[in-house]
Amino acid sequence: MSTPDRTTAPAAAGYDLVVTGARVVTPQGVLEGGVAVSEGRIAAVLGPGETPAAARTIDAEGRYLLPGVIDSHVHFRTPGLLYKEDWEHGSRAAAAGGVTTVIDMPNTQPPLIEPDDAAAKAAMIDGKSLVDYRFHFGVTEDSIDNLYRLQPRQATSVKVFMTGHHTAPHVIRDPQALDRIFAIAAERGIRLVLHAEDDGVFALLDDYLGEPEGYDAYEPSRPRSGGIVAAARVVELVRRHGTSVHIVHVSSSEESVLLRAANRAGLPITFEVTSHHLSFSASDTQRLGARIRLSPAIRSLDDQRDLWNALLEGGVATIGSDHAPHTVEEKSRSVQASPPGLPGVQELLTAVFTGMRRRHPELSTDELMTRIAQVGSAQPAALFGIGDRKGRIVAGLDADFTLFDPDAVWIMSAGHVQAKCGWSAYEGWTFTGRPDVTVRRGEVIWDGRGESPVFGSPTGIWLDAESSVLPVENGPAAVPAAVPAPA
Template sequence: MTQSYDLVVTNARVVTPDGVTSGGLAVSGERISAILADGEQPAAKETIDAGGRYLLPGGIDPHVHFRTPGLTHKEDWAHGSRAAAAGGVTTVIDMPNTQPPLIEPELAAEKASTVSGDSLVDFRFHMGVTVDSVENLRRLQPRQATSVKVFMTGHHTAPNIIRDPVVLDRIFQVAAERGIRLVLHAEDDSVFSLLDETQAPPTGYDAYESAHPRTGGIVASSRVIELVRKHGTAAHILHVSSSEESDLLKAAAKAGLPVTYEVTAHHLSFSAPDTQRLGARIRLRPAIRCEKDKGRLWDAVMEGSVASLGSDHAPHTVEEKLLAVADAPPGLPGVQELIIALYTGMRRRYPGMSTDEAMRHVARLTAEGPADLFGLGGRKGRIAVGLDADFTLFDPDVTWIMAAKHTYAKVGWSAYEGWTFTGRPDVTVRRGETIWDGRDPEQPRFGTASGIWLDAEPAVPGGFTAQRETSA
């Protein structure tokens, strides 16, 4: 008897860990059942003709702030997950700095219950830690979280800062004992406090970057490396912004330390003069650096030093962004723009690169890397038989101008408004269900909000680094 599938995709360029081939895939239930050869078209309840588009693994954004609970005037899961789906992202990992913060392991199930029924995409959480909650990490189970966010400095929505070196040392020790991966906002608060004693706060965005200099990130990254060396803790540094930090972290990984790092799309897209021009739209922590830093981050991305790309999707309302320079909160919406901005940047910076090669980089940075880091590789992150049928059909050639009307984040604006993008996810499928269909730009369609709270494997210190070196 000829097998019939639930969903078949044909006429695609399929991006797998082994390369890019023409063909398609077949889905039974929620899993990938077969990778199809070019021209193969078995019977199915539903067939999608990809029309030559690239079939990428569904994006995993490991760095979003969907603001639930307590800050849902800025963002919520209904809007945030729509933005994710429209951007080709099928899984997100949410940050803990909400109101109240997610610092009690038992609250993870309560948060998952709140989110369920509102999310188009599957999800996990990073746990938080405060000066008074370090011992909570000993109760943390992989079902609740396999990673813990540490703020070494703070801002408007991140008040729980770890300043005391004794407390920071204890966090690294407990995390190592429990097999927890630390994810860190690695800027040293004492550096900024010292500078604030001798300089007035900036009154304009021309001085914003110099008021929040790279020194904070370099000092903090150095401290993290020494603590990793001492305790063997797996540490992943978020939104690295400078060439010095990138080079330092690359050296630490080369020395065999379980240190990895993330770069954001906005640190690859913008440079310091853009902050003067766009002001609060790209007011960020860490700040946007100079063109030299952006170039070095691109080098690190392309050579494989960067473990993952994250959006740091952190929306604020227009009214909040219009406050005075000292009061406007840092952060921007970015989950929808993540894959698009990465691909557009590659096309512009490396015009001789083939589309196949560019798509392999996209898959590595936005799917494979995050899946390996955060214990999701057993079901997410790759186009392979037996894994979840999470994928996006990406048109690599379409050129379009980003406008506010295209955005799905609750705040309704994008830092990329007016940008000419190349490439766009036209269809996004999560566990076999189409959750975004934008092939008709005038009538885009979303699926059902049936995203689930995922299980994950515990963090393995050095696992990602060792895996990459073995395969190199």
């Protein structure tokens, strides 16, 4: 194992924060030691026994020091839907889950489809967020020309809905409009983030089958064929234009295999899996109903197993929560009227670690932590233009990390929930692993070690970013190199 770059510059009068006694998850591997923090940045990666002077010292007591999770798929419902989530509650849930940066989706009311509105949205959030944040931009069939004006400060990525639902009405149905979006994104060096299910397939099924009357009919009404058709269309559009794309919440084995094959063939295609699709199966939807109704629908146990294999083998680029809270009242409506989506930013890290450990007891905790650091931090940072300051425990980068106890066994209850909706689909689950302390830019924003959790100050910032994609006219569209999975 190579030794990481340990130090930037020494602190003349001691550091602001020092963490000791940790198993530090670095890009070079897991090592015994800690970190020293100065002015919000990692000033030094410490070796065993190093305890330099600091204003505050935290003894990790053998916990893992993970880079702060970057959840690149949240719906914090700002503006327009604050009755079901807001940044005060969403960021508290994130901090309690070991998340230090989020990237928010644009399907709000109104949607984020005007570049100048990004600054206005950030102003609404300023002083209310524990975590740092970025935005995905939105596009409708009438707003495509706005992509020419989009700047990296506003967003480096654009969300495209190829189908919709209750809170996502702006669907790109016109094939020519979709083709134009891909062409402009390639020209401008914008990464497309896609909900890749084919709306035409679902319209045919709705006409033929009618709307589902019960949750046993929900998944068959929104089957894997919609995702497979859309994924194949995306592959062809990428071949035509060279556009860099990231497909979110992939749900089926077939999509996973196709997208991995496309990436292996050199196409700039990556994809995300959510903790929900890794945790639940279609039979759970029949049992729990609206509580775990998702779009895309949750699939079979075989699909779940294949998504886990893709995650461990290195085919998955990011994990995301698709944190999309709704009120209990909304989830209590009829099958037709209940909206898809559930909270998840707080549960993301713990749910993924719990699943990894139970499915792969042969892998060491070091191996599991290394993989989580890749898909949960380093790769989303690289994909969305913030890898120069986020995503890794390296001297000079932001001091974003979480102290994670891999041996904690605990039962999730409604009392743990920080999201505004007040409920979790994981209530009653026995989890293994828990983020005990979360640090964002050197400030402790969550400390759950005592009887009552302690939160920090809502001083999260709107991050600037650089495009991580080369425009096609200047060279091939860029995609982060694949990171090998644990041996």
